[in-house]
Amino acid sequence: MNSFQKSIVIAVASLGLGSAALAASDPGPASSGEGSHWSAFGSHGAKSAERIARRQAALHDKLSLSPAQEAAWKTFTDKLQATAPARPEGASSVTMTAPERADRMVTFLQAAQQRAAVRAQAVKEFYSALSPEQQKIFDSQFHGRHHHFGRG
Secondary structure: OOHHHHHHHHHHHHHHHHHHHHHHHOOOOOOOOOOOHHHHHHHHHHHHHHHHHHHHHHHHHHHOOOHHHHHHHHHHHHHHHHOOOOOOOOOOHHHOOHHHHHHHHHHHHHHHHHHHHHHHHHHHHHHHOOOHHHHHHHHHHEOOHHHOEOOO
């Protein structure tokens, strides 16, 4: 296994472990949505979306894309957005048996691996549309974790 594949496996496993911990602490949906883990996640998700949008805009500006490259940028960002994981559905992990939770984790990790493959392909396609100078900028700014763009 090459280092890129190892990185993907480690990232997916880390994401899975974190999600398992969150799922284990999830008491189930609250009737009003207030006070539940997922209501807090929803507000964090909005802040995260704003941060991602700012980073996208900053990367877009730094790349100085030509009008011909704008379609590739739109395709790239649309694919990344489409691979954002959704809130898990189904029974609360509190009411699940250990084998059911294990099966749920396997399903989650398989879906995460598929999303990672789609994101990797989107990066490759967009990268090929960039000039060598733009590729250097992209290399320094795009870190690929949860489709964050740049730093700071």
